Amino acid sequence: MFTLVGLGLGDVKDITVRGLEAVRAADKVYLEAYTSFLIGCSVPALEEFYGRPIVVADRDMVESGVVLDEARAGQKAVLLVVGDVFGATTHSDLMVRCSEENIPTQVFHNASIINAVGCCGLQLYRFGQVLSLCFWTETWRPDSWYERLLSNRKAGIHTLLLLDIKVKEVSDENLARGRKVYEPPRYMTIHQALEQLKEVEANKQGGAIDSNTTYVGVARVGSATQQVVAGSLDELLAVDFGEPLHSLIVAGDIHECEEDHVKLFRATKA
Amino acid sequence: MFTLVGLGLGDVKDITVRGLEAVRAADKVYLEAYTSFLIGCSVPALEEFYGRPIVVADRDMVESGVVLDEARAGQKAVLLVVGDVFGATTHSDLMVRCSEENIPTQVFHNASIINAVGCCGLQLYRFGQVLSLCFWTETWRPDSWYERLLSNRKAGIHTLLLLDIKVKEVSDENLARGRKVYEPPRYMTIHQALEQLKEVEANKQGGAIDSNTTYVGVARVGSATQQVVAGSLDELLAVDFGEPLHSLIVAGDIHECEEDHVKLFRATKA
Structure with a gap:
């Protein structure tokens, strides 16, 4: 039996009761640790709460299918996934x-x-x-998300932007020398995302964002330190959103019933 | 303290460990029972698992704010919500x-x-x-979702259709006579949704669906009896999807990596 268990958003206790039972009954427990990031806890904290050792599975282990070995042998294997289980193609695979x-x-x-973002009132x-924003490099500055943002905006609807996560990266220099030395993990901030939006809009000038656009920055959603701030681009740039994970919403037309909730989070109170 | 706790998709044990702790520590526990539907369990089953009595809150109790009374008095109140907590504007309110x-x-x-639909491979x-489809009546046949379906289809992306739920309805006759007699609950089926799609397409002829469209019917997602079938409109009409809840996906362009997963659910195997 191979079981995918979603961990939810942060806390060790965000696992469901059924998920927890599956973990405790498993012969082997893996944690998928490269498409997302544990916000409010650590691997030792999970191990202590579950009473089970956890093997942290990197991209190689998941994509090669090593995580299926115990299940192939008729044992019970669990793969823990931060958030829900089908957020990445690799889990479908x-x-x-x-x-x-x-x-x-x-x-x-x-x-x-994808669903917890409802906490912002939209x-x-x-x-x-x-849409997903990636870290830019000197030679690779993807902006294909722009047309889809524009299309959402024209339809008056909101856009959730998922911000890049880089873990277990190898620098070009180390790659050239064949050294498997990993860079520290990087998580795109709301500020970096806003700067990227501003730059791409300045280039394309399609009107996906303008001076009236409302943004909602959400950090560490679902955790005790959750932060939600709504406002203009400049207002959000002035906010310290703290530790990862960050996500950003570009609001479409905000309905009255939504505004009643969103205004609780406005940087500037009316 | 007023606490919203998402119940997840069906089983009593789909609650998170933190959610369960909040329920067990509460002075009063309400269940919001009109925007969704408990799939794999019953109120007595929840009460037994929680060790707490549950008050089933209907639309009046939620919208009037009666469910806040204990929290106003400084006690701990929990409102249980099927699925995630911000699926309906009333919870934002x-x-x-x-x-x-x-x-x-x-x-x-x-x-x-909204996120569990990833189980279908898309x-x-x-x-x-x-989009949401409503039960039609003789005089009210809303089809404003059509333009948005068309827009998703033109963009090559998938559309999740949430199907109507009618609970605690009063018939026109009983309404006229001032009798608060409730009709049995009704849940739109995948078949009913497909018929509605077919009829609106026949009227509008915008090409939101055609004979090559792939649909994915999903029933009781997350439960032990979960059913997922992908195929043409006629193929899905031939499937018995059983008990509620049903949802329907109108697929956009299906990428190769998606098709590998979706084909596990195809009515007709290639």
Whole structure:
């Protein structure tokens, strides 16, 4: 049996009761640690709460299918995933492999930023396609998200921007020398995302954002230190959003019932 | 303290550990029972698992703010919400009232169909705006979702259709006679949704759906009896999806990595 268990948003106790039972009954417990980031806890804290050792699975271990070895041998393996379980194609790929190899599977869902973003007061059914912003390099500055942001904006709907996470990166220099030395993890901040939005708009001038646009910055959603601030680009640039993870919403038209909730988070109170 | 606790998708044990702790520590526990539906359990089953009595709160109790009474008096009140907590504007409204009345709040998120739909193999970041289909009556046949479906389809992205739930309805006759007699609850089926799609397309002929469109019907997502079937409109009409809740996805362009997963659920195997 191969079981995917969503961990939810942060705290060790954000796991569901069924998820916890599966973890405690497992022969082997993996934590997928490269498509997201544990916000409010650590691997030792999880191990203590579960009473089970955890193997941190990096990209190689997940994509090579090593995490399926115990399940292939008829044992119970659990892969813990931060947020919900199907946020990344790699988890779909594991389900496909299990089907091909006749390994039974189970899934225990949990909250992810995709639904928890409702905490900012904008209604989930008024969000368009989710977009991802990547860290830019000197030679690679992707901005293909712009057209989709523009399309959401023209439709008057909100856009959740997921901000880049870089873990276990190897620098160009170390890569050239064949050294598997990892850079410290990096998490894109709301400020970096706002600067990217501003720069791409200045280049494209399609009107996806303008001086009247409302942004909502959300940091560490679901944790005790959750932070939500709504305002203009400059207002949000003046806010210290603290530790990761950050996400950013570009609001579309804000309905009256939404504004009643959003105004609780306005940088400038009316 | 007023605490919103998401129950997740079905099973009594889909609550998170933190959510369960809040329920067990509460002075009063309400269940919001009109915007969604408990799939895999019943109120007595929840009461037994929690060891706490539950007051089922209907629309009147929630919208009038009666559910805040204990929290106003300094006690701990929990409102249980099926799925995640911010799926309906009424829950946002409660947060606003708490802020106005200086009642402290807490939120424990959980899975909802909005993210759990990833189980069908289509990637969450390739979904556009979520749409809701309503039961039609003789005089009220809303189809304003059509333009948004068309817009998602033109953008090549997927559309999750949430299907109507009618609980505690009073018939026109009983309404006219002033009798508060409730009709049995009704849940729109995948078949009903497909028929509605077909009819609106036939009227509007915008090309939001055509004979090549892939649909994915999902029933009781997250429960032990979860059912996922992908196929053409006629293929899905031939499937018995069983008990509620049902949801329907109109697929956009299906990427290769998505198709590998979706094909596990195809009505007709290639």
